[in-house]
Amino acid sequence: MKSPIFETSLQSTHSILVPSKIAESFVSQNHKRVVVQIQYQNKSVQFHAALQKRKELFSIMFSKKYQKQLGVFPSDYFQVQLLEDTSKYGVEMPEELEAVLQSDPEASEIFESFTAGKKRSLIYYVLGFKNSQTRIDKALIITENLRLGIRNPRELIKKL
Template sequence: MKSPVFETSLQSIHSISIPSDIAESFISQNHKRVVVQVKYQNKSVQFHAALQKRKELFSVMFSKKYQKQLGVFSNDYFQVQLLEDTSKYGVEMPEELEAVLQSDPEASEIFESFTAGKKRSLIYYVLGFKNSQTRIDKSLIITENIRLGIKDTRQLIKKL
């Protein structure tokens, strides 16, 4: 499933407007999470996001990082297309975390029992590191803490 390409602008400093008819076509098919493709002046970015509704207006979060990559400012209009998010977690799983979880079935089973939001939080945390070795190290800390029975996300990422 994908939307037609549409033109929009920043709705606030961290979000972009999504036309109601497009957002509702995804939500009616149970697709609250989407992949967003944004194009502006021969540059493009793609990211995962959740469709949000506030006061009858739909939007998705659009980070300053992506705005800077594209060179988008508050009064600019740009092209957007929404795609069905077919990823397992609503975000792409980093190879390092996936490998560590595969090597530890007990931690993997507990990880899978977490809420979708908690899983995404941990995935985003690992994705925040550019160095592959750091991602592995952080993944090992998370799995060790999972096996210790720690449930609090803030505690899961800390080395004991």
């Protein structure tokens, strides 16, 4: 599933409006999570996001990180296209976390029992580190804590 390309600007410092017709075509097919492609002046970014509805308007979070990558300012208009998110978790799983979970079936089973949002928050936490070794170290801490029975996301990321 793919939306037509539409033009929009920042709605607030961290979000963009999505035309209701486009958003509802995704939501009606139970696709609240989407892949967003944004183009501005020969630059583009792609990221995973959730369609959010507030006061009959649909929006998507558009982080400062991506705004800076594109060089977008509040008054700028840019092209957006939404795609169906076919990823398992609604975000790309980092190779390091996936490998650590595959090597630890017990921790993997516990991870899979979490809500989709809790899984995504742990994935985003690991993705936040650029260095591959740091990602591996953080994934190992998470799996150790899962096996110890820790379920609170804030406690899961701490080394004991």
